[in-house]
Amino acid sequence: MHADQLRVSPETVRELVEEQFPRWRGRPVQEVASAGTVNAIFRIGDDLAARFPLQPGDVEATRRWLTAEAEAAAELAGRxxxxxxxxxALGEPGRGYPLPWSVQTWLPGVVATDEDPGESVPFAHDLAAFIGDVRAIGTRGRTFRGSGRGGDLTAHDEWMETCFRHSESLLDVPLLRRTWSALRALPRGxxxxxxxxxxxxxxxxxxxxGRLAGVLDAGGFGPADPALDLVGAWHLLEAGPREVLRADLGCGDLEWRRGQAWAFQQAMGTVWYYRESNPTMSGMGRRTLARILADTRSMTTLPRTAG
Known part of the structure; x- marks a missing residue:
């Protein structure tokens, strides 16, 4: 999926586990087929999963990143x-793999890429409950300090221009440019x-x-625009269940549209970047964009104020 992607084999994982965590020696190691773009995933026995970053980087920077992810996941767990x-646990570089890597608990269930919950009203209620539970966790005075999704929409203009340029032969870019022009102007309030x-x-x-069984990749848990997790409404749900989620959360027009904007920003990057290397992610982006464009209110009644 990436030009400089690291390769990790089950044999390498088995050796690293046995060398660094002898208490797990002898456990079966199985590579997990995944549409994920950041880590290669391996199951260790029945209850653990090892995650190996796919892109090369500085060892200390990777260790700090994995440590921060673990702290975020620990804060969310059980909440x-x-x-x-x-x-x-946190693994160290070793023979066959040059970076730190992480181990976390394995959760049972089928990923939504393989069992589409988009038409399920019970799933929509579940997703709303999860978002509500997460929102209720205190920020402890923290605010968004990242450079990714969750801060200022206009900060992503340069990336969106890159996406539009690479999508000329794939999508209706003039329409998508007009849509982003409206979405990016939504005020935070x-x-x-x-x-x-x-x-x-x-x-x-x-x-x-057809119900929510668990949520993976908790390492990004943190303070951000309250609308950020509403990307799930557009990535995961068709129109009817989407409105169920909105009603459960009591979203006003501005918050709802900003969630749509974050989903648009994320989807635009997946269509062209993963077109050949990860068709599942590319297809997700296409479907999300289609849902957004089909919602005619996004083009005609975008709110301009918090009122």
Whole structure:
């Protein structure tokens, strides 16, 4: 998926586990097929998952990143009515792999890329409950300090221009430019930062029987625009269940449209970047954009104030 992507084999993972965590020696190691773009995932026995960053980087910077992810995941664990992974250990570079890596608990369930919950009203209620639980966790005075999604929409103009340029032969770029022009202008209002999961895409959602069974990749948990987790409404739900989620959360027009804007920003990057290397992610982006464009209110009644 990335030009400089690191390769990790089950044999390498088995050796690293046995060398660094002898208490798990002898456990079966199985690579997990995933549409994820950041880590290669390996199951260790029945209850653990090892995550290996796919892109090369500085060892200390990677260690700080993984430590911050583990702290975020630990803060979220047990704070909602749905399971999220809990950090277990941090591995070190070793033979066959040059970076730190992490181990967390394994959660059962089927990812939403394989079992689409988009038409499920019970799932919509569940997702709203998860978002509400996360929002209720205190920020402890923290505010958004990142450079990714969750801060100022206009800060992403340069990236969006890159996406539009690479999407000329794939999408209706003039229409998408007009849509972004309207979405990026949505004011934040005076809503304070709230806690967000930060990446509610199908690959991070576990489903069982049309219900939410768990939420993966908790490392991005943190304070941000309250609308950020509303990306899940557009990445995961069709129109009817989407309105159920909105009603459960009591979203006003401005908050709802800013959630749409964050979903638009994320989707634009996935279509062209992963077109050949990760068709699942590229397809997710196309579907999200189609849902946004089909919602005619996004083009005709975008709110301009918090009132």
């Amino acid at each position: 909602t009515r749905f399971p999220t992974p809990e950090p277990v 005076d809503a304070p930062d709230l806690m967000n999961h930060g990446d509610l895409i199908p690959g991070n959602i576990l489903v069982a029987g």
